[in-house]
Amino acid sequence: MEGGVDYLIDERKKAQFDVEAMKVAWAGSRQAFELSDRIAKLVANDPIFEKFSRPMLGRKELFKNSLRKVAHAWKLIIDLRLSEEEAKLLRHYIDEPAYTDLQWEMFIPAIEGQGTEEQKRKWLPLARKMQVIGSYAQTELGHGSNVQGLETTATFDPQTDEFVIHSPTLTSSKWWPGGTAKVSTHAIVYARLILDGQFHGVHGFIVQLRNLENHTPLPGITVGDIGMKFGNGAYNTMDNGVIRFNHVHIPRNQMLMRVSQVTREGKFVQSDVPRQLLYGTMVYVRQKIVADASKALSRAVCIATRYSAVRRQFGSRNGGPEIQVIDYKTQQSRLFPLLASAYAFRFVGEWLKWLYTDVKQRLEANDFSTLPEAHACTAGLKSLTTSATADGIEECRKLCGGHGYLVSSGIPELFATYVPACTFEGDNVVMMLQVARFLVKTVSELGYKQPVGTTAYMRRVTALMQSNCAVRTAEEWLNPGVVVEAFEARSTRMAVACGQRLAKFENPEEGFAELSADLVEASLAHCQVIVVSKFVEKLQQEIPGKGVKRLLEVLFYVYALFLLHKHQGDFLATGYLTPKQASLANDQLRILYSKVRPNAIALVDSFNHTDHLLSSILGRYDGNVYPKLYEAAFNDPFNDSDIADGIHQYVQPMLRQELHSAKL
Numbered sequence: 321m322e323g324g325v326d327y328l329i330d331e332r333k334k335a336q337f338d339v340e341a342m343k344v345a346w347a348g349s350r351q352a353f354e355l356s357d358r359i360a361k362l363v364a365n366d367p368i369f370e371k372f373s374r375p376m377l378g379r380k381e382l383f384k385n386s387l388r389k390v391a392h393a394w395k396l397i398i399d400l401r402l403s404e405e406e407a408k409l410l411r412h413y414i415d416e417p418a419y420t421d422l423q424w425e426m427f428i429p430a431i432e433g434q435g436t437e438e439q440k441r442k443w444l445p446l447a448r449k450m451q452v453i454g455s456y457a458q459t460e461l462g463h464g465s466n467v468q469g470l471e472t473t474a475t476f477d478p479q480t481d482e483f484v485i486h487s488p489t490l491t492s493s494k495w496w497p498g499g500t501a502k503v504s505t506h507a508i509v510y511a512r513l514i515l516d517g518q519f520h521g522v523h524g525f526i527v528q529l530r531n532l533e534n535h536t537p538l539p540g541i542t543v544g545d546i547g548m549k550f551g552n553g554a555y556n557t558m559d560n561g562v563i564r565f566n567h568v569h570i571p572r573n574q575m576l577m578r579v580s581q582v583t584r585e586g587k588f589v590q591s592d593v594p595r596q597l598l599y600g601t602m603v604y605v606r607q608k609i610v611a612d613a614s615k616a617l618s619r620a621v622c623i624a625t626r627y628s629a630v631r632r633q634f635g636s637r638n639g640g641p642e643i644q645v646i647d648y649k650t651q652q653s654r655l656f657p658l659l660a661s662a663y664a665f666r667f668v669g670e671w672l673k674w675l676y677t678d679v680k681q682r683l684e685a686n687d688f689s690t691l692p693e694a695h696a697c698t699a700g701l702k703s704l705t706t707s708a709t710a711d712g713i714e715e716c717r718k719l720c721g722g723h724g725y726l727v728s729s730g731i732p733e734l735f736a737t738y739v740p741a742c743t744f745e746g747d748n749v750v751m752m753l754q755v756a757r758f759l760v761k762t763v764s765e766l767g768y769k770q771p772v773g774t775t776a777y778m779r780r781v782t783a784l785m786q787s788n789c790a791v792r793t794a795e796e797w798l799n800p801g802v803v804v805e806a807f808e809a810r811s812t813r814m815a816v817a818c819g820q821r822l823a824k825f826e827n828p829e830e831g832f833a834e835l836s837a838d839l840v841e842a843s844l845a846h847c848q849v850i851v852v853s854k855f856v857e858k859l860q861q862e863i864p865g866k867g868v869k870r871l872l873e874v875l876f877y878v879y880a881l882f883l884l885h886k887h888q889g890d891f892l893a894t895g896y897l898t899p900k901q902a903s904l905a906n907d908q909l910r911i912l913y914s915k916v917r918p919n920a921i922a923l924v925d926s927f928n929h930t931d932h933l934l935s936s937i938l939g940r941y942d943g944n945v946y947p948k949l950y951e952a953a954f955n956d957p958f959n960d961s962d963i964a965d966g967i968h969q970y971v972q973p974m975l976r977q978e979l980h981s982a983k984l
């Protein structure tokens with residue numbers, strides 16, 4: 321047997337559920353599935369969107385090719401009259417970071433959330449027709465996480481009714497904004513507002529960067545690319561830029577003025593809108609990043625699962641086939657929790673999208689009451705899901721053995737493209753510390769204020785602190801109430817313990833800094849409560865299709881009991897579980913893995929990923945791995961000739977012992 325075609329055919333026959341119905345459950349609805357499937361095929365069948373050769377291209381060629389793809393996609397959007405939702409799916413399936421990500425996911429949302437009605441009327445139609453191309457220039461060479469520490473200045477000049485945008489120091493150079501180095505005509509620039517010598521906080525300003533006719537930078541603007549980034553291909557399709565402003569004048573009405581206004585006379589007016597709304601674009605994108613995590617993780621898991629069924633090692637008897645590596649319990653204990661995590665992140669992402677839509681509607685009606693919770697949830701879940709996904713992709717590489725390290729496995733580029741998600745839109749530790757602030761506040765108010773939303777479980781603080789887990793057999797872990805209660809008790813106990821230790825500090829900020837590592841752990845525990853509970857809520861809905869709900873229940877228990885096993889130190893240290901109960905959870909986990917095993921291939925097929933999206937020989941749908949790996953090796957341009965450049969010059973003289981007289 322040269323390839324694994326028959327192996328995957330056999331595996332698909334083992335499925336104990338309706339794969340087509342699971343595809344719908346994964347997509348969210350039949351309509352969402354059909355839409356997504358149609359756009360995925362459109363991209364997969366269009367040669368312009370080919371991406372397998374991307375890691376072999378030089379930077380300039382890579383970038384030009386990316387510009388071509390975007391132009392082709394825009395043409396398709398117009399010619400096929402694609403809706404905004406379809407256009408977003410198109411970008412997802414093209415799978416190439418590009419300036420349009422910033423245009424559609426940051427520039428436009430920033431104007432929508434922070435602009436006045438007049439500003440929206442002027443800028444949104446231009447941006448939506450791509451007549452202006454915008455980016456999001458917040459981070460500087462010297463400051464990223466600390467937004468209030470930004471140094472760029474926007475000084476009002478009452479003479480001309482303009483703001484003067486200036487980079488006073490080297491460290492104030494804008495550094496990282498995607499799409500800026502070579503493409504964007506405009507940027508939302510975050511800068512310190514200065515009126516009559518007084519600082520009035522950081523605000524967003526629409527600044528034109530380039531001449532719309534010939535694309536040259538406008539006077540006073542120095543702009544360039546910040547250089548190559550991690551990995552081949554990967555995020556290098558994006559032109560992350562550096563910008564320096566030398567007293568650049570912009571009209572007063574280009575400050576985004578929903579939150580605060582500057583009058584013609586140069587007076588600062590603070591509206592009732594909280595200043596945190598200036599950070600609203602980040603809340604939006606963090607929510608998108610959570611939704612995206614399941615897509616990235618499911619890709620890696622799909623590759624590793626299919627390959628694990630194709631790959632065989634050891635155990636051959638009488639010349640028969642060796643054991644499929646997916647049958648090793650160690651392989652299952654590394655792979656199946658990641659498979660379950662992909663589903664868990666899919667469902668929590670769906671819920672977070674709902675939460676964001678709700679908060680957006682409230683904000684439009686000037687109801688800001690749920691903003692702190694939305695901020696804590698988006699920040700915390702962004703941190704949890706991206707960290708787990710980045711680690712998960714790397715684990716999938718290892719699960720594929722040596723071949724996982726080949727670019728043609730599709731995993732190295734996926735990893736290199738994905739990992740910055742742990743840093744951008746808020747470093748993951750800084751984000752967990754935001755959750756910690758929210759938790760500390762919630763805990764300190766428990767005596768007189770009922771917690772709501774995702775912290776509502778802490779209303780039962782007394783019970784969660786005092787009662788202990790009642791599980792006596794491995795079977796008893798198969799109860800969603802029991803599992804969720806364990807996570808709630810652990811989280812409450814960790815948060816309350818942090819609160820008690822914080823109370824001993826005279827200066828709360830000093831205490832917060834001193835205990836920050838523990839606070840991050842307590843925040844993670846709280847975020848895990850959210851993911852686990854949202855999975856349970858999903859299971860309480862009607863889920864059609866033979867065996868679909870049963871398999872999702874199995875995945876829920878795998879996800880939750882795996883986390884419980886991984887963090888058993890917390891569960892034991894807080895006293896909620898006994899060592900025996902933790903051990904029973906692990907026993908149940910092994911039983912669950914054997915329930916996943918026959919369904920593993922069908923579960924990854926249910927992601928409905930095309931071979932184009934996976935861009936992986938190891939993860940091919942047909943399992944034809946070895947012949948295609950062999951073919952790809954000889955198709956590599958490096959194998960064009962048997963004698964590589966440099967052999968005659970540097971190797972042959974060595975063989976002939978003539979190195980000292982050779983010209984090097």
Ligand SMILES: CCCCCCCC/C=C\CCCCC/C=C/C(=O)SCCNC(=O)CCNC(=O)[C@H](O)C(C)(C)COP(=O)(O)OP(=O)(O)OC[C@H]1O[C@@H](n2cnc3c(N)ncnc32)[C@H](O)[C@@H]1OP(=O)(O)O
Binds near residue numbers: 421741743757
């Ligand atoms: C390849 C992977 C694919 C993923 C792609 C998925 C699809 C996504 C589509 C497109 C992606 C586009 C590409 C992304 C490119 C990347 C872009 C960027 O990175 S842009 C820059 C992002 N920068 C940051 O995230 C900076 C992080 N820092 C901050 O957010 C803040 O500075 C802070 C750390 C939160 C602290 O702020 P500050 O010092 O001002 O405030 P505090 O005094 O601490 O807090 C004041 C109170 O305000 C609350 N707060 C803070 N932020 C918010 C918010 N956003 N909303 C509501 N409330 C907020 C804070 O909690 C404090 O509250 P109290 O304690 O006073 O109650």
Ligand SMILES: Cc1cc2nc3c(=O)[nH]c(=O)nc-3n(C[C@H](O)[C@H](O)[C@H](O)COP(=O)(O)OP(=O)(O)OC[C@H]3O[C@@H](n4cnc5c(N)ncnc54)[C@H](O)[C@@H]3O)c2cc1C
Binds near residue numbers: 456463744
């Ligand atoms: C691929 C990519 C694309 C990007 N695109 C954009 C863009 O389009 N527009 C834009 O404006 N920006 C962009 N950024 C910048 C990005 O938002 C920042 O890099 C990010 O917010 C992190 O900030 P930083 O680089 O200042 O990290 P730092 O804050 O310097 O972090 C360094 C280390 O310090 C730790 N640390 C920092 N503060 C604290 C604290 N208070 N407590 C404990 N630990 C702390 C962090 O955990 C981290 O380990 C992009 C970045 C990347 C990698």
